[in-house]
Amino acid sequence: MKIALLGYGKMxxxxxxxxIERGHEIVLKKRSQDTFEGLANADVAIDFSVxxxxxxxxxxxxxxxxxxxxxTTGWLEKYNEMVALCKAKNGSFIYGSNFSLGVNIxxxxxxxxxxxxxxxxxxxxxxxxxxxxxxxxxxxxxAISLAKGIIENSAYTSWTLEKDAQENQIPIxxxxxxxxxxxxxxxxxxxxxxxxxxxxxxxxxxxALGSVIAAEWLVGKKGVFxxxxxxxxx
Numbered sequence: 001m002k003i004a005l006l007g008y009g010k011m012x013x014x015x016x017x018x019x020i021e022r023g024h025e026i027v028l029k030k031r032s033q034d035t036f037e038g039l040a041n042a043d044v045a046i047d048f049s050v051x052x053x054x055x056x057x058x059x060x061x062x063x064x065x066x067x068x069x070x071x072t073t074g075w076l077e078k079y080n081e082m083v084a085l086c087k088a089k090n091g092s093f094i095y096g097s098n099f100s101l102g103v104n105i106x107x108x109x110x111x112x113x114x115x116x117x118x119x120x121x122x123x124x125x126x127x128x129x130x131x132x133x134x135x136x137x138x139x140x141x142x143a144i145s146l147a148k149g150i151i152e153n154s155a156y157t158s159w160t161l162e163k164d165a166q167e168n169q170i171p172i173x174x175x176x177x178x179x180x181x182x183x184x185x186x187x188x189x190x191x192x193x194x195x196x197x198x199x200x201x202x203x204x205x206x207x208a209l210g211s212v213i214a215a216e217w218l219v220g221k222k223g224v225f226x227x228x229x230x231x232x233x234x
Contacts, residue, residue, distance in 0.1 A: 001023075001024045001025070001043045001044060001215070001216065001219060002024070002025050002026075002027045002041060002042050002043045002044075003019050003024050003025065003026055003027065003042060003043070003044055003045070003046060003212075003215060004026075004027055004028035004030070004038065004039050004041075004042035004044070004045040004046070004061075004066065005026055005028060005029050005030065005045075005046055005048075006028075006030045006045055006046065006047040006048070006049055006053075006057040006061075006068075007030065007031075007032075007047055007048040007049030007050070007053070007057070007072065008029040008030060008031050009031075009048070009049075010134075010204065011048040011071075011204055011207065011208060012029065012048055014204045014205060014207075014208040015046055015048065015208040015211055015212060016029070017208075018205065018208045018209050018212050019212050022212060022216075024212070027041045027042050028041070028042060028045075030049075030057075032049065032050065032052075032053050036060050036064075039060060039061070039064055039066060040064055040066075042066055043066075043067070043219055044066065044067045044068070044069065044215045044218060044219050045057070045061045045066050045067070045068045045069070046068075046069045046070075046071070046211050046212070046215055047061075047068060047069065047070040047071065047072055048070075048071050048072060048211070049072050050072065050074075050136060051072060051073070051074035051075040051136060051137060052075075053072075054070060054072040054074075054075040054078075055075055055078045055081075055082065057070070057072075058070055058082050058085075058093065059082070059085060061091075062082070062085050062086055062089045062091040062093065063089065065089065065091060067091070067092035067093070067215070067218045067219055067221070068091075068092070068093055068094075069093075069094045069096075069099075069211055069214045069215045069218060070093070070094070070095045070096075071095075071096055071097075071098070071099050071207065071211050073097055073137050073140065073141025073142075073144075074136060074137030074141065076141070076144075079095065082095075083224050086223075086224050087223075087224070090222055091222070092218050092219075092221055092222055092223065092225075093223075093224050093225070094214050094218055094224075094225045094226065094227070094229075094230070095226070096210075096211075096214065096226065096227045097140070097141030097142045097144065097145040098141065098142040098145070098182075098207065098210075099207050099208075099209075099210030099211040099213075099214055099227060100199075100201060100206040100207050100210050101206065101209070101210050101213075101231070102199060102201075102206060103142060103184075103199055103201075103206075104210070104227045104228070104231055104233065106146075106184070106197070106199040107145060107146065107149060108233060109197055110146050110149045110150065110186055110197065111149045111152070111153055113186070113188075113195075113197060114149060114150040114152075114153035114154050115153045115154075117154065117188055117195075118153060118154040118155065120188075120190075122190040122191070123188040123189060123190045123195070124188070124189050124190075125150060125154075125156065125170055125186065125187065125188050125189075126165075126170065126171045126172075126173070126186075126187045126189065127139075127143060127146060127147065127159075127170060127171070127172045127173070127184070127185065127186055127187070128172070128173045128175070128183075128184070128185045128187070129142065129143040129172065129173070129174050129175070129182070129183065129184050129185075130175045130176075130177055130180050130182070130183040131174075131175075131176060131177075131180055131181075131182050131183075132176070132177070132178065132179060132180050132181065133176045133177065133178055135176060138161070138174040138176070139159070139161065139172045139174040140174070140182065140184070142182065142184055143159075143172055143174065143184060144159070146184060146186060147159040147170050147172065150170060150186075151170070155168060156168050156169065156170050157169070158170070159171075159172050160172065161174060181201040181202065181203055181204055181207075182199075182200075182201040182207075183198070183199070183200045183201065184198065184199050185197070185198040186198075210227070213230065214227065214230045217229075217230045218230075
């Protein structure tokens with residue numbers, strides 16, 4: 001499989017190594033200042049760039065009929081536009097706030113726990129996410145996905161970064177600390193106890209492996225998908 005890497009920072013380089021280990025070829029390594037020359041030679045593209053470049057990268061792929069997997073966060077106000085473009089072009093697109101296989105299992109646990117806790121008014125939910133200082137968006141896309149999972153399965157209606165959350169808001173504490181790949185915790189607190197679920201990433205390799213697996217799965221398919229489709233969790 002020939003892969004175009006859209007975004008060639010730390011994540012792009014880890015993805016490159018894993019892709020080559022799995023027998024794939026890298027035909028484009030695009031940094032933000034580079035052109036899309038070579039994109040047409042790719043079987044699939046993987047976008048791990050920055051929020052300001054993601055829409056341009058995804059658009060270029062869909063316009064050239066290149067299946068695209070995007071793990072860039074912080075641009076989702078344009079997500080529905082990309083979905084519409086994918087459908088108009090009969091293209092192939094996967095967006096994931098986190099491609100780690102473990103995190104996607106964690107998403108399912110989060111949904112299940114939220115359903116279990118929905119009628120237990122004695123408990124209040126809160127979240128904490130910790131990432132490296134180079135991460136540009138806060139809260140993380142993963143934290144937003146986790147919050148959405150709780151909202152869809154409970155009486156909570158929104159999330160907030162403010163410490164003084166309203167009754168139906170989920171407070172998220174977003175921390176930035178050197179050399180932390182990503183830690184996400186969900187807390188349910190009552191007067192007598194606390195329930196916690198937590199995912200800790202040890203390195204970027206989990207995110208990179210998941211994105212390559214998603215790219216392998218996407219080739220030959222048409223439509224808009226998620227990691228639930230890739231992992232058979234639907």
